[in-house]
Amino acid sequence: MNFALILFLLLVASGVLWFFDRFHARKRRAANAPAPWWVEYGASFFPVILVVFGLRSFIVEPFKIPSGSMIPTLLVGDFILVNKWTYGIRLPVINKKIIDVNLPQRGDVMVFRYPADPSLDYIKRVVGLPGDRVEYLNKRLTINGEAVAIAEAGSYLHPDRLYYSPQFSEKLGAAEHSVLIERDAPAFVPQVMNFPQRENCTYTSSGVACTVPPGHYFVLGDNRDASADSRVWGFVPEENIVGKAFFIWFNFNDMKRIGGFH
Template sequence: MNFPLVMFILLVITGSIWLLDYLILRHKRTPDQSEPLWIEYPKSFFPIILIVFTLRSFIIEPFKIPSGSMIPTLLVGDFILVNKYTYGLRLPVINLKIMDINQPKRGEVMVFRYPEDPSVDYIKRVVGIPGDTVTYHNKQLTVNGDMVKMHYEGEYKYVESGLGYIYAEHFKEFLGDRDHAILINQGIPSLQLSSVRHFPFLDHCTYHRAGFTCEVPPGNYFTLGDNRDSSSDSRYWGFVPEQNIVGRAFMIWWNFNDFNRIGLSIN
């Protein structure tokens, strides 16, 4: 369901009824005549819908994490908040940018519309901005020829649906002006070549068994999941166009399974 579109339609309907009543219909009612229900209810809901629509469209939007591709930064079941104006103001529904504010930076966690199906929202970490050369070889990330520093933090164990416990190595990765946690499973190849699809600017990438190198084209971004060996990301379906960007994830506001995660910042 396209929630922004539904909200927009409800806003237009309730707003039109409110305006029609304000300009015309209320003047035709006698002082002792009450509002019809078809006018009373839309007028009551209009300000609420207007506030929710404005907040979700231009300021903050909530999302729920459905998969483990961003473990350990984000867990399945985390409810997060996304800043909608960090990367510029956009018109709702059509997602057209009307004002530039900031551009995504390496290391930031970004929500965007999945290039292969824009009705689906994805969340990944930005590792390459326009003009960057991103290389991932034998589990090591390199950007513009500089090897991204990693520090081993120990073993990490988590439960994956239907598979039981998964054991991985926990690293702190230093990308851009921030650090964040990633997981690496040495028993899984750096790249599943059979899963690489045909996507726009595929010719900007070179693939091999141990990894890949991609040159990020103008107006696009390269993303990876923090759970490197359990993530469908740019290495498989390509670059994220600027027009697909939704916003920057910045806080976990709820998790039914772990109240200690409430209020955590997203690094």
């Protein structure tokens, strides 16, 4: 049972108590008589839960980064905010889009429900849009026959492991972002899953080339050799999209990380 469903059930339960107390129980109680404790407490939580549920479902939702697949953009332990409406207004819990707003763009950092297990939320960078031909061969990214611009940007020191990784500046869409690419790691994709529309992808010892199906997206982690992403488990369906990550609001280990990111 996910948190959105738990919050929805609490909203319904507290709302029933609030309406019961306001439109029925109060009329039957003696003047100035206190409400039963279970009614008073349950009904008092309804406005708070309603505001939290509305903000979290339609405006912005907090997430915590659990893995290092998006290093150096996002670190383990980063608490981030995700814009819930920029890709369309969706019904909470079932995540069904009811109002179109914008579509994901190349370079966006997107949160989505993991296609192999929709109870899990994943975060990756959007690389391929519907209809794109995406190739990641010999650790170079090509989209629709054009190599993505990339330049060396020194080394990145992993603070938790005290070792360096080669860092590069990559440009997808309008904004540049940093990626890590290990020179000694193999180019081929290990442990590929049997995902839907896998026939759209060709795997070789040099990497993978895929044509993104309609209504789907191809995503990669910025920590390219330490990320299980579309190369491994396939495409992200449009109905799995949760929102666009845009702000780091807290990190217990580094207060300087608070702020926006590309």
